[in-house]
Amino acid sequence: MADRKRKYGRAVFADDPGDQRKRTVFPVPAVLLFAAVVVAGMLLRESAMETDFVRKNLPPCAGHLFGTDRMGRDMLARTLAGLSYSILLGLLSSAVSAGIALFLAFLSSLGKAADAAVTWLTDLMMGVPHMILLVLISCAMGKGFAGVAAGVALTHWPGLCRLLRAEILQQTESLWAGIARKLGKSRWYIARTHFLPHLLPQLLVGLTLQFPHAVLHEAGITFLGFGLPPDEPAIGIILSESMAYLSTGKWWLALFPGLALMLTVVFFERMGNALRAAVNPSEVHLVK
Secondary structure (H helix, E strand, O other): OOOOEEEEOOEEEEOOHHHHHHHOOOOHHHHHHHHHHHHHHHHOOOHHHOOOHHHOOOOOOOOOOOOEOOOOOEHHHHHHHHHHHHHHHHHHHHHHHHHHHHHHHHHHOOOHHHHHHHHHHHHHHHHOOHHHHHHHHHHHOOOHHHHHHHHHHHHOOHHHHHHHHHHHHHHHOOHHHHHHHHOOOOHHHHHHHHHHHHHHHHHHHHHHHHHHHHHHHHHHHHHHOOOOOOOOOOHHHHHHHHOOOHHHOOOHHHHHHHHHHHHHHHHHHHHHHHHHHHHOHHHOOEEO
16 A cells, blocks of 8 residues: 555655655755844844953853853854854855856766866866865965855865766766757757756755855864954854863853854755755655
8 A cells, every 4th residue: 555654674665755755845944943043143243242351251141041252252142143154154155166066067068078178177176185275275365254165165066066967968868868969959058958957956955965064164264263264253263262261161162152063064964865865766765
């Protein structure tokens, strides 16, 4: 029967493929929550910079749920401001990176020479240590928001580009692509009109899965001092400043910002996996 399911270990096998697609529901409440965090962080940006040395190094209490730091700044406001900063930077750099991957994948469909050039460039980028290249690009562009966004965007496209290129090569050998070529359609027309609809699911999944990596790398290079300036309430800066006070018992300075960053990354990674299961027929039957 279609409604019956059989269990084996931790996996559940559904008889109806549509049943699994119904389980993969876009988490609208969680998305709205993160949107509210971004808006709240932008509104609290000035409050996150206000200092009051009378209330410095206060542990979590009713007036300051996340405590305060060495300058009396409210850690809840700084955490929300830093998280919104990281989310916006991650979204921007991931979108630019996905656009680069899509353009190069389209370029590879224009001929053997173009495909060879794209393959060489992709292999070159993947052969350079990722973090080193990110730091070099960020420093070359003067660090700050623009430098970090450019560094993340220019270093995260090779994996997605390979995936899109493989999909295009598969579609190039299809019967309908051959018919379109015999009708006199140009390669660019075929790529734009016929290949793009097949690439959109992979592009959406790749964009979603790139976001947590972008956020982590932004926080990582900022933590190391090669990213955002110290006057910005970024998560990497907050965690970097907290390292000097953990040994004195100021645990709240790193705990709450670190948890906020971890929850953001885990949420978007799980959402990307859910989208991949929804658009990939081979993963429809298996529910982890």
